[in-house]
Amino acid sequence: DSFTWVVVTGDDLTNDKKRSLIILNHRTRLDWMFVWMLHSRYKILKQLKIVLKAELKRVPFLGWSIQHAGYLFLERIWTKDQQKMKSVISYYKSCQTPLSLLIFPEGTNLNDETRIKSNNYASKQTNYNRPYDYCLHPHTTGFTYLLNTMRSDDMIDNIDDVTIGYEGDFPITEFDLLKGVFPSVVHFHVKRYSINDLPQEDEKIGEWLQNCWDEKENRLKKFYMTKQFDPLSNTFKNRKKESNIRFQRRLAMILWTLFVLFWSYCLIAYIKIKMYVFIVCLFHLVLEVFANGIIDFVYKINPRVMQIYVRTLDDRTLTLNVQSEDTINEIKEIVEQREGIPADEQRLTLGGISLDDELTLNECHIEEESTLYVLLDLEGGGKKRKKKSYNTPKKNKHKRKKVKLTVLKYYKVEDTGKIHRLRRECPSKQCGAGVFMAAHHDRNYCGKCCVTYMFTKREEN
Structure with a gap:
């Protein structure tokens, strides 16, 4: 009776x-x-969630089933993936269940083409050490953000560094599974790190991950030479454990097999079953x-757990973990419990605007x-003068200026009351009365129409 052995060391x-982030x-x-085989043997398969590429969730039936399992699907567009990772962690935090999240920091599977691209990419990085032959260089951005998100939401206890190796033939694609290509032995080596031992800075986290992959490269190189991981003490114990699950595997x-045959018969024989399957398929397609799939739909309708800050009267900041559907009045009750x-x-208030007690955080656009x-609602004090409001613009009051009449200086009034004109008015029709000519020692000149009168002796008028 040949089947695939599972050997776990470390x-x-x-x-x-415990809640963990698994890197593989x-x-x-x-x-x-x-990895299902690994977690099923330790009865923790239920809490395992896996980060996969978004193309897999669009595969009919298979993609729908892993969506129902609550896996995380990434579009490889950082702005979208960043928000999705935050939503998923908030969702599982609201579920209050242990979470083991598996991520592949390498981003894609190993082959000759990806190995060359990975080494070329890594050679341009500052923390590049050497080219890899048995794995790809890790991408640190997504891992660092996911780790910080889980740590800030108190959703992680450990980092599990798992290395996988195969003996014999192993499936490269899904078609190999259909052909019955399976490895004779699957080896897992587990190295656990406490979250308290990891650095806080993003740059240091990236260096830590790179060091893990340097160790993983050395471990895999030795494995494919000896077909064993170190330490070797657990090997035979796990082989004995594999023998104990043969009955479970056969059952x-x-x-x-009976389940598939039964529902295949029902699908052929009963019209109601056909209608049910049709409605389910149509529901998932819609x-x-x-x-963007049933899993994204669940995240949207689920009240999102988020972290907000409340500034108190004495300039202290309270950190509250609340849901987007909580009302402002519920936030006040939390503040009452904390501050009295x-x-x-x-x-x-938010941005200087008072918030209504009956509105939810989502309705108030609180992110x-x-x-x-x-603030405190104060009572008493003097009556506040109501500011007068104008529906129409105010008319600007015209301030009259005191202007001296320059024309008067062209006339002189004697003591007897007789008026003498000091300047000659321009006789031109273009100018007329009121336009005086400039008086020079030998001429009178009009600056408007340019009429000039020359004389040898200045006239006295």
Whole structure:
């Protein structure tokens, strides 16, 4: 009776209910399926969620099933993936269940083409050490962001560095599975790190991940020479454990075969079953078109857990983990429990605008890491003068200026009351009365029409 052995070395995962982020080398496209075998043997398969590329969720039936399993699908567009990772972690935090999240920092599976691209990419980086032959160089951006998000939401206890290796033939694509290509032995080496031992700075986290992959390259090089991981003490114990699950494997094969045959018969024989399958398929197709899949639809309708800040009266900042559907009044009650300020005396503001008690955080457009301010509603004091409002613009009052009449200086009034004109008026029709000519020693000149009168002796008028 030949079947695939599973050998686990390194740190023990027995009865492990801790929250962890798992990093794994990506030897084939189907590595994540073999990880099922690892977690099922330690009864922690239920809490395993895997980060996969978005193309897989669009595969009919298979993609729908892994969407229902709650896996994380990335589009490889950083702005979208960043928001999706935050939403997924918030969702599982609201579920309050242990989470083991598997990520492939290499980004794609190992082959000759990707090996060359990976080494060329890594050679341009500052922390480049050497080319790899047995794995690809890790991408640190997504891993660092995911780690920081899980750490800030208190959703992680450990980092599990898992190295996978195969003996014999192993499937490269899904078609190899259909052909029955399976490895004779799948080896897993587990090295666990406490989250408290990891650095806080993003740059240091990237260096830590690169060092893990340097060790992984050396470990894989030795494995493909000896077909064993170190330490070797757990090998025979795990082989004995594999022998104990033969009955479970055969029972599962019988039950799943009967299950498939039963529903295949029902699908052929009963019209109601056909209608049910048709409606289910149509439902998933509609969600795929309009909501980007059922898993994204669940994330959208699920109240999102987020972190907000509340600035108190004495300039202290409270950090609150709340849901997007919580009301402003519920936030006031939390502040009352923390600060002792009665909720009916509080007034919460955002950007200088007072928030209504009945509105939810989502309706108030309060996002992640928003800051609210607590004010007190005061009573008493003098009557505030109401500011007069104008519906029409005010008329500007014209301030009259005191202007001297320059024309008067052209006339002289004697003591007897007789008026003498000091300047000659221009006789031209173009100018007329009121336009005086300039008086020079030998001429009178009009600056408007340029009429000039020459004389040898200045006239006295």
